Amino acid sequence: MWARSLARPLLRAPLARRSVRPLLRYASSGPPGWNDAIPLPCVDQHELRERRVMAGSARAEAADDELEILGPEPSYTKVVSGYKVFRSDQDLRLDYGNVLSGFQIAYETWGELNAARDNVILLHTGLSASSHAASTPENTTKGWWEDFIGPGKALDTSKFFVICTNVLGSCYGSTGPSSPHPRDPTGAPYATRFPILSIFDMIRAQFLLLDHLGIERLYASVGSSMGGMQSIAAAHLFPERVARVVSISGCARSSPSGIALRFAQRSVLMADKNWNRGFYYGPDRVPPHKGMKLARQVATITYRSGPEWEQRFGRQRRHLLRDGASPSQRAPALCPDFLVETYLDHQGEQFCLKYDANSLIYISKSMDLFDMTDDALAELAETRMQAHGEDGNLPIETAHNRPRQPSRPHITTISHPGAHEYVPSLRRGLSRLHAVPVLILGVQSDILFPVEQQREMAESS
Amino acid sequence: MWARSLARPLLRAPLARRSVRPLLRYASSGPPGWNDAIPLPCVDQHELRERRVMAGSARAEAADDELEILGPEPSYTKVVSGYKVFRSDQDLRLDYGNVLSGFQIAYETWGELNAARDNVILLHTGLSASSHAASTPENTTKGWWEDFIGPGKALDTSKFFVICTNVLGSCYGSTGPSSPHPRDPTGAPYATRFPILSIFDMIRAQFLLLDHLGIERLYASVGSSMGGMQSIAAAHLFPERVARVVSISGCARSSPSGIALRFAQRSVLMADKNWNRGFYYGPDRVPPHKGMKLARQVATITYRSGPEWEQRFGRQRRHLLRDGASPSQRAPALCPDFLVETYLDHQGEQFCLKYDANSLIYISKSMDLFDMTDDALAELAETRMQAHGEDGNLPIETAHNRPRQPSRPHITTISHPGAHEYVPSLRRGLSRLHAVPVLILGVQSDILFPVEQQREMAESS
Numbered sequence: 032m033w034a035r036s037l038a039r040p041l042l043r044a045p046l047a048r049r050s051v052r053p054l055l056r057y058a059s060s061g062p063p064g065w066n067d068a069i070p071l072p073c074v075d076q077h078e079l080r081e082r083r084v085m086a087g088s089a090r091a092e093a094a095d096d097e098l099e100i101l102g103p104e105p106s107y108t109k110v111v112s113g114y115k116v117f118r119s120d121q122d123l124r125l126d127y128g129n130v131l132s133g134f135q136i137a138y139e140t141w142g143e144l145n146a147a148r149d150n151v152i153l154l155h156t157g158l159s160a161s162s163h164a165a166s167t168p169e170n171t172t173k174g175w176w177e178d179f180i181g182p183g184k185a186l187d188t189s190k191f192f193v194i195c196t197n198v199l200g201s202c203y204g205s206t207g208p209s210s211p212h213p214r215d216p217t218g219a220p221y222a223t224r225f226p227i228l229s230i231f232d233m234i235r236a237q238f239l240l241l242d243h244l245g246i247e248r249l250y251a252s253v254g255s256s257m258g259g260m261q262s263i264a265a266a267h268l269f270p271e272r273v274a275r276v277v278s279i280s281g282c283a284r285s286s287p288s289g290i291a292l293r294f295a296q297r298s299v300l301m302a303d304k305n306w307n308r309g310f311y312y313g314p315d316r317v318p319p320h321k322g323m324k325l326a327r328q329v330a331t332i333t334y335r336s337g338p339e340w341e342q343r344f345g346r347q348r349r350h351l352l353r354d355g356a357s358p359s360q361r362a363p364a365l366c367p368d369f370l371v372e373t374y375l376d377h378q379g380e381q382f383c384l385k386y387d388a389n390s391l392i393y394i395s396k397s398m399d400l401f402d403m404t405d406d407a408l409a410e411l412a413e414t415r416m417q418a419h420g421e422d423g424n425l426p427i428e429t430a431h432n433r434p435r436q437p438s439r440p441h442i443t444t445i446s447h448p449g450a451h452e453y454v455p456s457l458r459r460g461l462s463r464l465h466a467v468p469v470l471i472l473g474v475q476s477d478i479l480f481p482v483e484q485q486r487e488m489a490e491s492s
Numbered sequence: 493m494w495a496r497s498l499a500r501p502l503l504r505a506p507l508a509r510r511s512v513r514p515l516l517r518y519a520s521s522g523p524p525g526w527n528d529a530i531p532l533p534c535v536d537q538h539e540l541r542e543r544r545v546m547a548g549s550a551r552a553e554a555a556d557d558e559l560e561i562l563g564p565e566p567s568y569t570k571v572v573s574g575y576k577v578f579r580s581d582q583d584l585r586l587d588y589g590n591v592l593s594g595f596q597i598a599y600e601t602w603g604e605l606n607a608a609r610d611n612v613i614l615l616h617t618g619l620s621a622s623s624h625a626a627s628t629p630e631n632t633t634k635g636w637w638e639d640f641i642g643p644g645k646a647l648d649t650s651k652f653f654v655i656c657t658n659v660l661g662s663c664y665g666s667t668g669p670s671s672p673h674p675r676d677p678t679g680a681p682y683a684t685r686f687p688i689l690s691i692f693d694m695i696r697a698q699f700l701l702l703d704h705l706g707i708e709r710l711y712a713s714v715g716s717s718m719g720g721m722q723s724i725a726a727a728h729l730f731p732e733r734v735a736r737v738v739s740i741s742g743c744a745r746s747s748p749s750g751i752a753l754r755f756a757q758r759s760v761l762m763a764d765k766n767w768n769r770g771f772y773y774g775p776d777r778v779p780p781h782k783g784m785k786l787a788r789q790v791a792t793i794t795y796r797s798g799p800e801w802e803q804r805f806g807r808q809r810r811h812l813l814r815d816g817a818s819p820s821q822r823a824p825a826l827c828p829d830f831l832v833e834t835y836l837d838h839q840g841e842q843f844c845l846k847y848d849a850n851s852l853i854y855i856s857k858s859m860d861l862f863d864m865t866d867d868a869l870a871e872l873a874e875t876r877m878q879a880h881g882e883d884g885n886l887p888i889e890t891a892h893n894r895p896r897q898p899s900r901p902h903i904t905t906i907s908h909p910g911a912h913e914y915v916p917s918l919r920r921g922l923s924r925l926h927a928v929p930v931l932i933l934g935v936q937s938d939i940l941f942p943v944e945q946q947r948e949m950a951e952s953s
Contacts, residue, residue: 068684071769074762127824223529227824287805287832288798294833295789297826299760301535302782308532321763328756329790337749337942341912344748346863361875363588363688363861365758365853371748372755392826400824402807414822451802478939481798 073366113169117240128418129226132213137197137204142188154195155254155261161203164195199236200393208389223309230401234265255279260401268424276469282484283403292333293395296326324379331378336476344370405459461492534827574630578701589879590687593674598658598665603649615656616715616722622664625656660697661854669850684770691862695726716740729885737930743945744864753794754856757787785840792839797937805831866920922953
């Protein structure tokens, strides 16, 4: 029977064969007797990493051999180099009332800006991505959209000048919680002294970069996931500066379900003692690597869908990848056991020391707060007006001037998708996009950004 | 503008009014200045609980007032009393090769056993439920299926004798990881010395209870979620003893997606330092209350669906429940902020000290391992045969005697749902149910047990 299982041809067998070594770490010595606890190699591994990080040899402990079995994923979290930096000394007035006293934005470009300066595509990233969307002469590592950017590709660099920024609040060259607090005399990072950002704040910083580059108008504003929110937010804030919008797997209003999924990630991260209320920077501190790993595991579940996992992993268990596994190795384990668990574990490991925990918390919160209904935009504009005396291009005039809608209870009976009570308000909120060509794409098996949200956006914009 | 928001009629306004007090705990003193970190009342709260638990005053810190806003959920985790206990001294030989040297099963009953002893419904629970499915004279607290059990109700106790057990591996009166290890001279609990259980092991323990009660044949085997797995597993193991099956929101084979969701829960729990490899029992130890809270938050996301949350919470934020919230209270927070976050937080709080962490780990693992394909049943029977010299009613004869299927790669292209390569094997695995009337129900918005799984089961059984 075991022989039969092992005789099954494995996916990409040579790669699987090469992976025999790291899997051996997980072998236990035998089935537990009355006084033996179940082997917990994953707990050992976390403790080992904790000690290594404490000893100053922080490095993601990913087993590269295993990665090959699990299939390569595009890396959104490569520590990049070779990016350009735009520094601004001016105060960035933020939607929720705070001010950033100067900031910087990391960016990379592909293709050539034409003489008319009208061939610019601004590419917006997902939550944790760097500006490294594709390889450049300065950094030849493949980027996270390598297949879509280049001559003759979807973003055709023989025609277009593509700009991608590291989003404000991130940690790959742009100002974020890990940047030095400009008013802290010790030069310590902001940590949780960093202000809450809106998606619109991020867009304003990007457009200051465009000003700096002398780019008046975008050929297109393009992005997926959080970038899908930003692509439409840009056209809303600066309708005269955005000629086209492409929004992929995004939404115009974060749903309670999306908020719940991101809240779960923030919660596991903030529960890590090493998070220390955000103050984990400096040589004497350990970053919340366990919390980050767990948060990434939860996130990965929302990025991938059941049918894909059925296809990639099925119910295969890791012991089947080894020839001659002993009965104890074949015994069910509490640590990663099924291949899909190994995959999640691996995704978490890959991520946990490569991205800043506070950036994850702040940017995911910005996503939660994103709501392009007219009601929400008016509320945000009012907050902004009270703090800064300006509306920041949010449609405050609508809130002030139009007749009040009669009050409605916020809980309604939903008879069919699209019948949500907020839809008319969303349509009003997206009214500045009505004159702009908008392409909206969604993926049917998406959990985090269900296709209904893209449908809703398409019908409203 | 704020006035407009506050003027909106609130859901069940009197309840919301009553909830003003606990929410005040979350008020902060003002917007953060340059040297102020963002207020983190949720972190304060965890630290407070940790101190209280350490001080021996363990108690779930749920704010009952808030529960009222969030809507009552049936409690699956009430610490029950008034249950009966069936004790067995006989060895329970487990599918994965271990043996339980004696065990006990807590159970409750409703209705009367008739003279023919043929009116018995065995009700199987979800993962964390106690035997308290409905109120009894011994325990008048409402049970988790109160609305479905009673005279004239779905499980009509004027006709039927309903039995519900606390599942083997749990902590509400049945033997599980928190039970004393019979061979440990100090009487310490099993902890992670407890053996891995299969869903079939749980069924065998239940049928020993039925033997004890002199019940030869069930009128029906009924359950939802994990109970939906068990209801069919019972008919498979004891086809001559189960006359009918009702399986609600269950499946016949845990999918990689379900495994992933449960793995994420186990991971956050096992990452809690207080989990201590499962050895957290005793007066000098603190149970992993933070990990349990986080695990429950992740679980809750998979139990409830987006449309329901849209309806219940929308994008309402907690500050809107307070009259005269100050600007700082209205400011976006990193701690629970949107109502849906408050709900998840509350669900986690309610659960975190009421259920045994190791029971969660073991039982969720049993669910992962559940696979009624003929291939998996044959493999399990072989493991059992090697360990105990008996097949335990799993169809080992099939594995031994039938011609081997030609090997196939485990990764296939899925053209449409239901085209999974395991389906023929599932059909063979469920063949003992072909003669039994089976009712299968599913919920279209279920994330953990997608309705496709019930469809697949219905087509195969």
